[in-house]
Amino acid sequence: MKEKTLDKHQLRIGLFVMLDLPWMSHPFLTNSFKIRNQRQLRILRQLDIDQVRVDLDRSDIFSEDELGETVTLEATETSEADEDPGSTLWAEKNERIRRLKQRRSRLNQCAKCYMQKVSLARKLMSHLRSAPAQAAEEAHELVDGMVGELIEDAETTVQLVNLKHQDENSYHHAINVSALALVLGRKLGLDEVQLRLLGQGALFHDLGHLKIPTQILMKKGPLTEPERRFYEQHPRYGAEIARQIGTLPVGVIEIIAKHHEHLDGSGYPGGLRANDIGLLTRILTVVNRYDNLCNGFGGERALSPHQAVSRMYSKERQCYDPKVLTTFITNLGVYPPGTVVRLNDARIAVVISINADDLLKPNVLVYSEEIPAEEALVLDLTEEGIGIRESLHRSELTEKQIEYLNLSDKLSYYFQGARGDLGR
Structure with a gap:
């Protein structure tokens, strides 16, 4: 980063500024941003600060002579509301803070x-x-x-559940796969009866792990x-246990029996091909993988x-x-929930x-x-006009960033509708 300190009267549109002020002592949403208009310049000059650091690498290109000049604000017609x-x-x-709190509240509700x-x-x-029935x-x-939660809202989407500390990963895996499978199944037009079968299959898909020694299951x-x-x-052991439940x-x-089978015959345990694998299993195979x-x-x-x-x-x-995979990817997005990204303005974020x-x-x-982490910005990038x-x-982040973003070693997923009416 190429940094320079300027008098606030030398600031101009196109400079990327970094304010050394508490977040609530100024009206800008962040302490670091590119100046985009005269209004921002006016407000910057009203702040209780004489000098401002600028990042030249993230600023428009200016000559040293330009940066040394005092900038005169343009005279603009102002209405009473803009005085x-x-x-x-x-x-x-x-208003943004209020909306951010609502978003965080919905995330907490989802978790x-x-x-x-x-x-x-x-x-x-x-x-x-002890009691299989x-x-x-x-x-x-x-x-x-x-x-029931899924079908209440037509605009249900997959959400990242930020859980810093996780244990008993097999249960998290079962709920992850169930949630992802149900969302995908609904996008593919399954009815409620099919969704219930899919959900139970997802919940029990690794039932056969009960017969696999721990030293194999947990081997690093x-x-x-x-x-x-x-x-x-x-999968074969799991199907046997499932039949015994009755x-x-x-x-x-x-x-349960076929969730690791592949359409090209490369799966296991039976090496089955497309004609032997039903739609519900095809859905489960994608989300489980x-x-x-x-x-x-x-x-x-x-x-x-x-x-x-x-x-x-x-x-x-x-x-x-192909249809299942394409629908899955389309509904997870190019950057699925849980993806750590660098935004165009160089900030780090998690989807x-x-x-x-x-x-x-x-x-x-x-x-x-x-x-503060408890007030972290949850932004809709379409509203912000910012890209990725x-x-x-995760390994590219510092421990401070991992802690702030509340990133776990494991990812967890659930779903939430536009209304956020969860938690029955």
């Missing part, structure tokens, strides 16, 4: 609903051995609740060939959501139903949810040293 441009900007900032579902999943899984009934109720490095062959039987529908058992890539699977390094989608489309798309009207400009939570320069991996 105090600062008061107008303060009103705008306070609360997600954790309720994880708790229910943990409870029903604990009943699988009861576990199946609890799963039916859990999925019914999720389907790559599996040996015998370990891999053993692990690849878990109350799970045939459609659910089929999802995505969540595994994002959260690390079988010793693999976790990918960013952007990297996961890119890998599935560029290197693996022969494995999946919270997509914007259906512009997949290149999602809603993001922005890292900012001058704004690049996606980043």
Whole structure:
């Protein structure tokens, strides 16, 4: 960064300024921004500060002589309402703060609903051995609740659930996959009966893990060939357990048995091809693979959501139903929730949810040293007129940025409608 300090009367349109002031002592939304108009210049000159730091790398190009000149403000016609441009900007900032609080409240509501579902999943899984019929009934109720939430609002989208500390990852994985599968299933036009089958299949898809030794399931490095062959039987084991429960529908058992099969025959355990794999299973296969890539699977390094989608489309798309994969990617966006990005103005942010009207400009939570983390900006990039320069991996961030953005080692997803009426 090429930095220079100027007298506030030398500031001009096109300079990128960095205000050394508390965030609430000025009416601008951030402490760092490019001056875009005369109104901003007027307000900057009214601030209780004599000198301002500017970042020349993010400013328009000016000569040293230009930067040394005192700038005369243009005379403009002002209406009575515009006589105090600062008061107008303060009103705008306070309105933005109000909207930001609403957005954060909805994110917290979504996280609360997600954790309720994880708790229910943990409870029903604990009943699988001692009371399998009861576990199946609890799963039916859990999925019914999720389907009910989903169909209440036509504009439901996938949301990132920011959870700093996670444990019991199998339950998080089950709810992640269930939520993603239900959203995708609805986008593909499934009716409520099909959605319930899909949801139960998603919840129980890894039932066969009960018969896989912990040292294989939790192994950090790559599996040996015998370990891999053993692990690849878990869909078959899961289907056997599901049949023994006695109350799970045939459609659910089929999802459990085939969720690692691929359309090109490269899957396991049966090496089945397209004609042997139903639509519900095809949906589950896509979302399960995505969540595994994002959260690390079988010793693999976790990918960013952007990297996961890119890998599935560029290197693996022969494995999946084209319509299912395309619909999934379209509804997750170019930068899926959980993707860490660098904005065009160099700020770091994490994508919270997509914007259906512009997949290149999602809603993001922005890292900012001058704004307290509990008041972090949650911006709609279409409103801000800001684009994304690049996606980043979590490993490229500092610990301070990771803490501020509340990023976990694992990603969690749920869904939320435009009204945000969750948490039954």
